[in-house]
Amino acid sequence: MQTADAPLNSHAAPSIALLRGPAPTRKAHEASALGSVRRLVKDEEVFVEGDRAAFYYKVQSGAVRTFKLLSDGRRQIDAFHLPGDIFGMEPGEEHRFSAEAVGDATIVSYRRSNLGALDQDDGDVPTQMMSAVLLSLVRAQNHMLLLGRKNAVEKIATFLLDLSGRTANNDQIDLPMSRTDIADHLGLTIETVSRSLTQLERQGVIELPAHRRFIVLRNRPALERLDM
Structure with a gap:
């Protein structure tokens, strides 16, 4: 583990x-x-x-x-x-x-x-x-x-879209789970989860505020393209 x-x-x-x-x-x-x-x-x-x-x-x-x-x-x-x-x-x-x-x-x-x-x-x-x-x-x-067909960034995109559809404010996600939890759910390492999130942030797709429990979806269409 x-x-x-x-x-x-x-x-x-x-x-x-x-x-x-x-x-x-x-x-x-x-x-x-x-x-x-x-x-x-x-x-x-x-x-x-x-x-x-x-x-x-x-x-x-x-x-x-x-x-x-x-x-x-x-x-x-x-x-x-x-x-x-x-x-x-x-x-x-x-x-x-x-x-x-x-x-x-x-x-x-x-x-x-x-x-x-x-x-x-x-x-x-x-x-x-x-x-x-x-x-x-x-x-x-x-x-x-x-788990079987998506790369790391695509997995993160799918995960974020799923969570956003289950929350009231679906453009701002309060993640109750840790990076370890996300990694163990998506079949990735913690380092890969961090790199993928940073990549999406640099591309302007998401925002990672200083309060790291939150993720803001800035470009939902881009995430949806990764989820296809």
Whole structure:
């Protein structure tokens, strides 16, 4: 695994409105009551690969990463889950990935055994579950293409466009993850991530303010051309 460092400053995967919808209805509050709120600190585990998949989760604040540790100690980050995202849903009885908080985060955990009750009480919940599964599939397909066919700068461009499509102010991205996280997600080294970001900044495509947690997108069409 690469050493940790300070946080950094295809077209984005389509958003699923149901995961970031309007103010909760009475039924949604009832459904939420079946979940348990959990507050996490940086790097705190949610579950570990091989754990029994008795729960699934929804991010309320912060970010969660899901990942696998390879036999040689390297880490491959599968996805970053942001507020509104559902994660931890499994087809089998065990988790295939590990999950932990990127920074301070709040999640809601739901028992898989309660899905039947939710189906009866709130017709929106099964739709949310299906939307979450479809969104995960889209992102997994995009990530597979990114890892297999794109160079370093193209990977960074795709990553930034995806994040920008998942944030309210999509021309200014607050990155909760470190350069190490980005490298482990994109299959790059930390040095390559830094060089690629600097290259994009010199070309006027992005801006890296002094506060390195932020990236400003200055030329979205240029990023989109790199993402094609």
